[in-house]
Amino acid sequence: MKDISRLIRPSIRKLVPYSSARDEYTGTAAVFLDANENPFNSPYNRYPDPHQKLLKQKIGGLKGVAEERIFAGNGSDEAIDLLFRVFCEPGRDNVVSIDPTYGMYSVCAGINNVEFRKVPLGPGFELDTAALEAACDGHTKMVFICSPNNPTSNSFDPGEIMSMAERLDIIVVVDEAYIEFSRRVSLVKRVGELSNLVILQTFSKAWALAGIRLGVAIADPAVVEILTRVKYPYNVNMLTQNFALEALENTESVQGWIGLILEQRALLERKLKKFRFVEKVYTSDANFLLVKVNQPKKIYNYLVEKQIIVRDRSNIELCEGSLRITVGSSGENENLLDYLMQYQRDFVDSCEI
Numbered sequence: 001m002k003d004i005s006r007l008i009r010p011s012i013r014k015l016v017p018y019s020s021a022r023d024e025y026t027g028t029a030a031v032f033l034d035a036n037e038n039p040f041n042s043p044y045n046r047y048p049d050p051h052q053k054l055l056k057q058k059i060g061g062l063k064g065v066a067e068e069r070i071f072a073g074n075g076s077d078e079a080i081d082l083l084f085r086v087f088c089e090p091g092r093d094n095v096v097s098i099d100p101t102y103g104m105y106s107v108c109a110g111i112n113n114v115e116f117r118k119v120p121l122g123p124g125f126e127l128d129t130a131a132l133e134a135a136c137d138g139h140t141k142m143v144f145i146c147s148p149n150n151p152t153s154n155s156f157d158p159g160e161i162m163s164m165a166e167r168l169d170i171i172v173v174v175d176e177a178y179i180e181f182s183r184r185v186s187l188v189k190r191v192g193e194l195s196n197l198v199i200l201q202t203f204s205k206a207w208a209l210a211g212i213r214l215g216v217a218i219a220d221p222a223v224v225e226i227l228t229r230v231k232y233p234y235n236v237n238m239l240t241q242n243f244a245l246e247a248l249e250n251t252e253s254v255q256g257w258i259g260l261i262l263e264q265r266a267l268l269e270r271k272l273k274k275f276r277f278v279e280k281v282y283t284s285d286a287n288f289l290l291v292k293v294n295q296p297k298k299i300y301n302y303l304v305e306k307q308i309i310v311r312d313r314s315n316i317e318l319c320e321g322s323l324r325i326t327v328g329s330s331g332e333n334e335n336l337l338d339y340l341m342q343y344q345r346d347f348v349d350s351c352e353i
């Protein structure tokens with residue numbers, strides 16, 4: 001097993017965490033007079049469980065991982081930020097990631113004054129593990145891989161990621177925000193094999209709960225412990241914990257939504273390919289499609305005028321000419337396709353005559 005503690009910033013390794021009233025007394029009681037809470041307005045007068053015990057039990061049961069391997073955060077964005085603050089010494093350490101990818105990794109690197117090294121994906125968005133490993137040096141603390149990747153929509157071979165993580169003596173973060181839409185298996189069940197593997201998952205996409213802000217990092221208990229030591233004591237509020245517990249009882253709806261979105265993704269892909277201004281629709285393992293068109297800005301602006309907002313990714317490395325389109329409901333997607341048909345009639349057909 002790799003020694004994770006060696007990677008932790010010395011100041012964090014030494015840190016004595018804040019001890020809350022709920023840390024010091026954890027049982028039940030008739031009267032709580034230990035946290036300077038207001039006795040009125042129950043249950044919201046009470047601080048939430050700082051360790052999200054029930055929530056972690058439920059999530060662990062669902063994902064088949066032990067509770068002590070789960071960190072719960074205010075979105076997976078919190079876990080990303082904490083990983084930087086725990087492992088990377090500002091002005092000295094660096095992290096390596098694929099390019100293009102989710103923007104939060106480089107933003108968190110910037111905030112923490114940590115060098116962010118980008119390794120381009122192949123022309124067909126292939127992962128180049130040799131190049132990623134070559135970009136690492138003695139000050140590299142983490143490698144970030146997003147799979148399925150935002151915005152390219154493809155996913156990478158989990159076996160390849162695992163063998164790279166085996167070879168590297170640093171933290172390997174695999175962001176699986178879109179895993180429920182993927183044809184590939186999650187690496188969640190394999191965190192027990194490697195102490196340097198951190199899997200990020202979120203309730204914001206397949207679970208349709210972006211508004212409540214809940215994400216998890218699943219990792220070695222030593223990594224979870226150190227993230228927990230640095231987090232705000234009450235980072236996941238009571239409303240979120242309770243709402244998520246309810247949602248976790250309702251996994252059939254989530255499975256239903258995923259099924260519908262996958263159906264709509266296939267339909268949208270097929271129909272988008274028929275437009276003459278569409279050059280390519282990339283095969284997607286996520287709940288969005290990356291679509292290469294001949295006049296991205298013109299189409300983007302046309303859709304905005306029609307009150308339909310997609311994401312213009314045409315200025316991004318390797319995504320030249322591309323729009324990122326989230327798979328919506330059947331009604332929303334039909335609406336989009338109708339306007340694209342109108343765009344083709346008004347701006348493409350007329351120019352070809």
Ligand SMILES: *Cc1c(COP(=O)(O)O)cnc(C)c1O
Nearest residue numbers: 075076077102150177202204215
């Ligand atoms: C949407 C998304 C997330 C989700 O972040 P939350 O903070 O959990 O809402 C994480 N990673 C990627 C790559 C995403 O696209």
